[in-house]
Amino acid sequence: xxxxxxxxxxxxxxxxxxxxxxxxxxxxxxxxxxxxxxxxxxxxxxxxxxxxxxxxxxxxxxxxxxxxxxxxxxxxxxxxxxxxxxx
Numbered sequence: 001x002x003x004x005x006x007x008x009x010x011x012x013x014x015x016x017x018x019x020x021x022x023x024x025x026x027x028x029x030x031x032x033x034x035x036x037x038x039x040x041x042x043x044x045x046x047x048x049x050x051x052x053x054x055x056x057x058x059x060x061x062x063x064x065x066x067x068x069x070x071x072x073x074x075x076x077x078x079x080x081x082x083x084x085x086x087x
Contacts, residue, residue: 017077
């Protein structure tokens with residue numbers, strides 16, 4: 001299955017451990033040396049009606065992606081923090 005970055009941006013990320021809908025892919029991190037996709041970046045949730053900005057972005061490591069479907073990306077969080085808060 002071929003997938004472009006634009007294709008990924010139209011998919012919603014869902015954590016299968018908690019059932020949380022994290023949102024849609026906003027950006028990706030790529031290792032330019034190897035040319036491999038390292039992680040997906042999903043924007044954090046809005047704070048109080050969007051007036052106080054957003055939470056920190058969720059960075060989902062490639063290893064924690066379990067399934068990429070037509071409309072969604074299923075990830076598995078673990079106690080070792082699959083979704084890392086980035087500054």
